Amino acid sequence: MELQPLNKNISESKAAYYPLRDKKRSWFSSLLFLWIHPLLRIAHSTKLEQEHTFELPEPEKAESETLSEYLKNHKLFSALLRSHWKKLLLVIILGNISAMLDYAAPIYIQLLISYLSSDDKPLSTGIILAGSYSIITLSQQIINGQTAWHSRILEIRVKNSLASVIYNKVTITATVEEGQGVNLLQVDAKNIVELFAYSGWVVAMPFQIGFAIFLILNQVSTAVFAGIGAIVLALSLNYFIAIKCKNFQEKYMKIRDERIENSKNLFGEIKMIKAYSWEEYFKNRVNIVRKNEISTLRILNFFYATNIFLLWTIPSLTAVIVFVFYTQVLGEHLNSEKTFVTLTALLLLQEPFRSLPQAVTKVFQCYVSSKRIQKLLDAPVVEKLKKNDVIVMEKATFAYGDKEILHDIDLTINKGELLAIIGEVGSGKSSILNAIMGEIKIKSGKIAVDDNIAYAPSLDSWVMNGTLKNNILFGKEFDESKYWKVIEACCLMQDINILPARDFTEIGEKGINLSGGQKARVCLARAVYADRDIYLLDDPLSSVDSHVAHHIFKHCMLGLLANKTRILVTHRMNILHKCDRVIIMEAGKIKKITSSESISIDTEIIEESTKTVEAPTGEGKLIEDEDREVGKVSMEVYKDYLKCAGAYYWICIAIVAMIIYTGVRMAGDIFLKNWSENQDETSTWMPLYFSFRLGSCLFVYMRTTSLNVMMQINTGKKIHENLLNSLIKAPINLFYDITPLGRILNRLSKDLGIIEEDLGFTIGTLLSHTCSISASFIMVFIYFPWLAVLLPFSIYPALKLKEYYITTSRELTRLEAISRSPILNNYTETISGAKFIRVHNKIPYFINKNNGILNMNARMNYSLGGCSAWLDLYLGFLSSAFLCVLFALVVVYRYDVSVGVVGLSLAYIVSLPRDVSLWVLTFAILENQMVSVERTRHFMKLDPEQPLKLDTDKNLQNWPISPSIKFRDAKMRYRPNTDLVLKGVSFIVEPGQRIGLVGRTGCGKSSLFLCLLRIVELESGAILIDEVNIAHIGLSALRGAITLIAQDPLVFEGTLKDNLDPGNLKSQAQIEKALNEVKLSRFSTDHAVKAKGSNLSIGERQLLSLGRAMLADTKIILFDEATAGIDPETDSQIQELIKDKFPGKTLLAIAHRIGTIMDSDIVVVMDRGEVKEIGNPKELVESDSLFKNLAQNIH
Template sequence: MYREVGVSAVFGVIFLLLFIPLQAYLGKKTSVLRLKTALRTDERVRLMNEIIQGIQVIKMYAWEKPFGKLVEKARIKELKVIRYVSYIRGILLSFIIFSTRVSVFISLVAFALLGNVVTAEKAFVITSYYNILRQTMTIFFPQGIAQLAETLVSIKRIEKYMLYDETDIGRDDVPDDRTSENSSNDKVPNSTQSTITKGSIEDMKYIDSHESLADVGKGNGIVNPVGITIKELVAKWDPLVAENTLQDVSLQIKQATLMAIIGPVGAGKSSLIQAILGELPSSSGAIDVNGVVSYASQEPWLFSGSIRQNILFGQPMEKRRYREVVKRCALEKDFSLFANGDKTIVGERGQSLSGGQKARISLARAVYRQAAIYLLDDPLSAVDTHVGRHLFDQCMRNFLRGKVVILVTHQLQYLQHADQIVILDKGRILDVGTYESLKESGLDFAKMLRESKEDGKMEEEETRSRSGSKTYQRRISETSLESLDQTHDTPVQTEEGRKEGSVGIGMYKKYFQASGGFCAVYWMMLFCVTAQLCASAGDYFLTYWVNKEEQRNVQELMARMSNDTVDVRVNATTGEDFFGKILKFVGASEEYNNYVDIYIFTALTIATVFITLSRSFIFFNLAVRAAKVLHNAMYTGVTKASMFFFNTNPSGRILNRFSKDMGQVDEFLPTVMIDVIQIFLSLAGIIVVVAVVNYWLLIPTVVIGIIFYFLRDFYLITSRSVKRIEATTRSPIYSHLGASLTGLSTIRAFRTQRILVKEFDSLQDLNSSAFYVFISTSRAFGFWLDVFCVIYIAIVTLSFFLMGDAYGGNVGLAITQAIGMTGMVQWGMRQSAELENTMTAVERVVEYQTVDPEGQLEATGDKKPPPSWPEEGKVTFDRLSLRYFPTKGADAVLRELEFEIKPREKIGIVGRTGAGKSSLINALFRLSYNEGCIIIDARDTGSMGLHDLRKKISIIPQEPVLFSGSMRYNLDPFDEYADEKLWKALEDVKLKSVIQDLPSGLQSKISEGGSNFSVGQRQLVCLARALLRENKILVMDEATANVDPQTDNLIQATIRQMFADCTVLTIAHRLNTVMDSDRVLVMDAGKAVEFAPPFELLTGISGSGIFEGMLKETGKGTYEQLLEVARKNYETIHQSNV
């Protein structure tokens, strides 16, 4: 350029160089903002994950709106940063349009002001050079900076994660259980001797788990006996907290010992199990674990797969042992109820199981593994009386005889069969001994035994999945254990739906409507078109200027040679020029015209800069608004969806829409869309300019346009489908990660990390393959576009040779525009296709906006009940049936229920696992599909709004769900009650002292899922919520399943006192809690088989003997004791009625 225009070239290059520090600054700013965006996106997605996991509790509490405000608040913070990032992107994209034009303008104006003549040769050589620089300095360079910034942010986030402290569990060697699949005699290196001290773990030593325990150590150099030794262990979950979780714990557990660990809620029972597993870090002391460890968690964890896969969990299939384990864990009857037996698919919310079924499958997994040490964390709390006795006698005492069995339990009636009993309280061991020695001691043990009125009561079907997944379908039609011999017809898990064909104009309309409607889009497009008009006018004015200078030079040359008239053709050519007519009209002199040319060129360049920047700001504002509206609409659609939707869609699939798809709509889609608009307007400008110069060029332009259209159409057929496949193959990765994190302690205890990693790799490879195919098709598309662009340039160039007579300015303009078109057409076509592909994210987001809602939240007119409703609490079930599937022909879980609950009556609801007890609660809250009606105080609940109904019924749900945030927010998200009332509720449920010990009291932070509280404590928080609502109807769905008997008795007394004037429905987890009920409803196979006062059912006055049989299974002493309780309560009620 210096050779062509001299020092004038320097001015334009300096201008471009000045952009480098600006672009660097913007790139650095992008890096900072990108990190903020990632953090705020993480916060929103984490919140959405909690909402999805706890959606049933949120619906029953009618908390959709307060959680919606939380999500909206998090979303506003996220969009605030995204808006700034979008502005920076808009500025960088604007540089593409005006930076080279400004550089050309500076160089040419400087060249003219220095007294030189701007010729076609000079002007379009400079333009060509700057177009080359434009690719690198205004497109690739800023893109490189932005992508480098985002890459650095990602690397820093990965680095932060990688630098977290790692657990020592299984670090030295994670055995691969799959190596023993071919032979039951293969030696599996899965027995460990480990010493866990502060920050270290000794090398693992392995024994053959298939040898008898008596032979352990023979011939392999290991002489340590099987067992566990704990010496002065001090441990805590949070190193910043002063109080220790476990304090000075010392235990010696020898081979062939059944040890029971008991204690009140929050005593540290589960923490002791976690310490043995190595999950709880120790501050001092040591734990020696000698032998293979197997583990059943307190909250049953199942991964997405068949029941058989969940039980085997990577272990080799041994049919004889498998059959025996299924029998000992009381799963035979359950398998006979499933259509596909043990091949029935379970998962987060597919064909779901009851809590008791989950607990027994989790126990079966632990028992199936051939181990020396079995850690069983309260597995009996989720099963009924008969099944509980079977599990304890047949599984723990019989099948696991000779093993080390550590059983955490609240079922004190089984303690007399334990070899050792450990009493824990506040992380300390109060005493260790046999049943007889402790009974004779002066500790609270004897008092606990006396206060435990039932001798054999256990929970029925407590669902306590840490992932928060709910269970609905209690029965799913069926085969038996004969399916063990079948190797085919395994049911396929429901796959995510994937649309086909083009996205459609309707999806673009939805996006633009979300951005502000037709008016806002009209103004945005007006600015886009105006910006392009200014840019094209500047390009064309440059041609006019060059032609004018060329004409003036010809005139001067001709005048000097012959003083003759200039060629008429030349005069006519420029005289008819648009800009020439304007100057001729104003009658400006030739010298003045030169300055006017510069002024016009300057005005067009400045207008291009400002209008282009304004266009970018307007567009990205609309894009952020569209993202906000689409996200809010999707949240509303999801939270209003029926529970069937959450049953049939794993949380990972739903989160995929809120994370990856929403991220595409937030950041990637606006960039692609403005790029497409900018490129196609530029192409339109180029076509117009080329057509003005030579209208014959419209012919090849139209032809190549048609070719490009069909190329793009052909490409989109493949790329669009591949993009959708990539999106759907991403969802299982989220689900797998979520499930793995939820069951991490179980996975580590079973040393099956490699199996889970292999499955993750398989899922990731599938997703990566789809993404690679998508990238490959994009590159192939770009190659063929380039080929046809080169052909088009050749046609344009040759056309001027064939024409012969044309001005240099016109030729230069046409060729430079065509050359500039090359990369632009390729990029534009690819971006237009990418826009179509990215719009699939909008399509997926909109799809969740239109999910079938469960019903109207708030009723209007006569259907809306008065604020005082219900005043009495009378509940009538009128021919009620319930199904969990929306199709009319689906099997009913509840069948033709017809009974009446009187005002202020206390009803106990009992029945075996799968009888339909929790389904009855679902029907009351309209969580499923009801037929018939439920009438409360003369109002049909089916005709009122869901919130109108749910706000008036207090619920203590099966799942003790807490949400991250403060304790106060968990109790009172609407901020309706004073602190004094909250403290009173906590005091009534015996949690006041626990909350007072927290650093900030009511404002103390709750971890995600309430993980910093025990399961029992979480249930007590749910009870406190019910106390605060003061409704006339209270439903307790196994509300005290995870608390010790002493706490249970205190809570029952509190409920009797606080809800004396309320109708109370109690699903029994211990039969003693329903013996003082006014009446007991016995459920079986979805029907109400008995409904009468407990004394009448026990004495044969009413009923068919089912309830009496359940009570007799608890033992003679307990039966007589509870019969006396029922008799006294019956007489009291009878006398009061008289």
């Protein structure tokens, strides 16, 4: 082990040491965990960072492909067993040895009682007994520590291999949904991992139970079989309950999937949801599922509580049955030896029976989760098509699921050809590209392609959370000359120059701080830089201005890509004459293939050069690092949790129940001692002992029900409710723009799962161990009060060990939670961009990236595991020492102590080493789990956006009567310390006017819309609608008075009716009429729409959004290039529809096709957040104006 100081210039708060390098350890260091000490010292002296933790050894890294190899021929669980069998076998062997050594205690108690009962008590015999027992119990602590450590290593290996194969499968299949995927990683993988981690103890349980029965048989003869009968009966009930648990577990996991998917849809599209004022609708969608989830979890936990009660009852009732049968049926007499050896064995039997419900639960959870992950692994992959130099389709029919979407396609595309595909909305243009990529299944016919493909869409552009430069390089080496040529050809130079850190600027999750046109060009630049043979271009020119489209077409498609095979889906008719051939699609079939010369061209694209500007300097980081508390979990967190849903009430009930349980159990055992010494009073002692034992078990049931069925679920329910409300109210620019979706989903899945599935069990376990330790000390001090002198010498070092451990484990737990969020971020990002990853053959690159993220998380767990094993070892040493001292003192004072007293005291004290160790570990687990409460609490205290409703809104029932809009010196920036995006914008829109907003991408057009909807608040200035300052209106009233038709429309899973009328305010006839008017009458209102409208074309999604606006019937409508993905003929019809169906409405339209706004009343020309020109478009086009230059590109 080596600790190397960092450069002195580095801040000590950031890092005090280089990563701990785990050199080859000596056997002594490994045995006693001395190698963990440097980490403990660092954590105790400075703020622990990820850099301080141990580097991960090679066998624990995610790069291992062993599991993937076994999965080729075996199901998941079998493959896991085969790939990790060596470490699993070691853990099982160590666990069984440790479990068997537990039963040295009753054997030594028997030997000690025999020794004390004899007339001749030689000191040497006593010393041998005490010495050999000391050696055994100390050796057991070493074995316990090694078992804990190797279990953690097995956990890390299984977790990494599972996460890897799940991620790897996601990159090659198109069937997984993000919400389901989150649960597979966060919940299902965890269930399987935990079973492997606890395998040593799980497998040891039958041996523990069997050996205990053997010891009891040796003491009370055939009376043990009466106890076995009771055990069999109880286990039969346990099996019945376990089957119920399995069924409800499967149901619960499906419902949980649905909730996470709904939450992902809500927070993934939160900007558009706020714009439509649909927060309540989407919140209700989540809450409906959540209500079902809570009721299912409550039933599941009720069964768990019943199981715990049943299995805690077994040792107590077994003791009663055995003793009664032995004395009443067999007519035998109990003596101290038989009583306390049997009692010790029964007390030791409590631990496996206490753990058995959890073990059974984990087995069934593992079974359910294995099936769920196996279903993903069995999902069909996107198969590589037959390779060919040219693209050939022969009588090819393609389907998405069971629905055929392309029929009898005969097509040959030659190398180096530029082929255009045109057609109406939904005719199958984009489907042709998906067929070439292999993203849709071929049902009949043949297809062969060269797999050296690049793909660049328009509205479905995908960008990673990273810098603009990394998005373009996409894992390829940087070639400076080539890179800047691509930037210029894709018309990105001016955009880069205005970004804070140029191309090193982080562009955020889903490209949150880029416009639609900028994302499309980044996606195109990525494809061009990839230097592939075939380019599939899905209408990338539709989301950019005409002069930008001309530049890209000339310098990119006809320039850098001149010798490539290019298939271009387009609606720009004026470029078709430059193409080699044109395919006309209709209803999923090729209607016609024609040469470009036969296509009538009205207008040529006119060249216009782009200007460069001086590059600003600044920070390019957008996504903020995750907040992390330091030090102890604050008492405020505990107080908030206890006040949440009356948790303190249920905890108080549980504490009282456990105190009574402990007192009653101790009283029962004291009665048992007296019974063994007063055999003539059996009729008196037997009913009392039976009453004590049964009564104590009823209090266990009270504790379990209070914590697990009531407190745990009620607090989880309340925390989810508060968390959901806080997140929904959080502002877009100050929270969502800088917070990855994976971080939010982490709170709603992993952290919430710990709160409502684990925390109650942990509190209950802590109470149990607290009472067990207290009972051990009280029982010993009753009969050996002078041993209290040793108590400070035991407690002080135990507290110091606890302090060192918790200081370290708490920070490691926080670091582990932070390192977990990138796993989810990367996973959800990969699912949404899987098509791009596959097409660009970047699967190995992304797998390596994912492995790096997994390894960082495993590194935290590796260090955590070392700390836990270290604590387990040294606490075991400490409590074993106390037991050894007691054993030795009994030998020294062998003539002065009662045999019954010794037997009873030792029966209680033998479990002390395990109980003390488990108490501290459970306390640490509790604090670590409270970190989840701390993390959710942070999100529950987010600063909200302005109120949705104000008391004054009741005066605005018919507002706006006259939909005028006035911008008065409006200034806006997205976040503090960033540049102004709007710089004093002022203009007036009269009621009923049609306003066209034009300007280069990124000039502030969309920002105006965000300010109108108060998605982002103005820094200064004002916006007035109907002479009312919108800052004085509730957000719901404001947003409900405006309809936004976006370039990338919000389409969610449900029916067409749900998407058109979420509030269920319109009649069936009105909805059908709207569908007919937007040319979607071929769909019924109950037509199923998949998530993100994946079963609709881009154009159909935009038409759906237009139909939604018609039904909303607001007086102000905002169009953000709403017809970008629609063919010219349909576009013309839509423009007429807008004129016809929105009379008297105030319309503001952002346009890239300037022809769509030439009949506007007013045109506002913007540049860099300022209004440069305002006027009638026909007048401006006749003058020497900026607009005139743009208007020359009309087509």
